[in-house]
Amino acid sequence: MVAAWKTAGLTYNTYLAIAARVVRRSLKEQPRLAAERRGQMQLKFAKWEGGKQGEMKNIAAEQVQ
Amino acid sequence: MNSLRTVSRVALRARPTRSLFAATRTYADAAGPGDKIRLSLTLPHQTIYKASDVIQVNIPAESGDMGILASHVPSIEQLRPGVMEVIEEGAGSKSFFLSGGFAIVQPDSQLSINAVEAYPLEDFSIEAIRAQLIEANKIANGSGSERDIAEAAIEIEVLEALQAAVR
Numbered sequence: 001m002v003a004a005w006k007t008a009g010l011t012y013n014t015y016l017a018i019a020a021r022v023v024r025r026s027l028k029e030q031p032r033l034a035a036e037r038r039g040q041m042q043l044k045f046a047k048w049e050g051g052k053q054g055e056m057k058n059i060a061a062e063q064v065q
Numbered sequence: 066m067n068s069l070r071t072v073s074r075v076a077l078r079a080r081p082t083r084s085l086f087a088a089t090r091t092y093a094d095a096a097g098p099g100d101k102i103r104l105s106l107t108l109p110h111q112t113i114y115k116a117s118d119v120i121q122v123n124i125p126a127e128s129g130d131m132g133i134l135a136s137h138v139p140s141i142e143q144l145r146p147g148v149m150e151v152i153e154e155g156a157g158s159k160s161f162f163l164s165g166g167f168a169i170v171q172p173d174s175q176l177s178i179n180a181v182e183a184y185p186l187e188d189f190s191i192e193a194i195r196a197q198l199i200e201a202n203k204i205a206n207g208s209g210s211e212r213d214i215a216e217a218a219i220e221i222e223v224l225e226a227l228q229a230a231v232r
Contacts, residue, residue, distance in 0.1 A: 004218050005219055008214070008215030009215075010215055015219055016165050019146050019181070019219060019222075020165075022220045022224060023162065023164040025193065026194045026224070026227055027184060027188050028189065032190075032193075
């Protein structure tokens, strides 16, 4: 049996990240604030084409190809 | 009579060699007491159990819930979001909600569990779970992209397991 998320094109890594995010959001105020700070990620990337740097994008906001 | 004494003396001399044999370490000795399983529960940011000897561990495997005792058959199990229970000697049992990961049973009664998030059940807020469940159901039944609906389906799976666990 193939999981539903797999047929929708999600990777196992993405599945785990979503599950972990929901668990963090379900916590009580105190542990939630500490946990969500840990879940934050800041990583920017840009695509270089023809020797020029493209637009800087936040990796969390983009879909990983 | 004389020969008997010689035999007994030989036996006496032989004893130390035999006890030397008994002192040889085997895999089973290295793994700790025979009736315990050595549990390590690790998250990317925290170690909850570090090679602690416990009696039994119940895990929510993808293939069904399972209880693991000492000398379990070596196996690798994918975990679904759910409650794992650790039964310690004397201290009763502790329950954690895992967000998913893997459990690895090694041949020498060692159990390694890797998960992304694990929290004791009393850390969850039932209001937060209910509110998110309503929201996720709305998205799942809505007309979003296939990816959005798949994400909402994962959230519903986790939240329903949480709702059943937190009372």
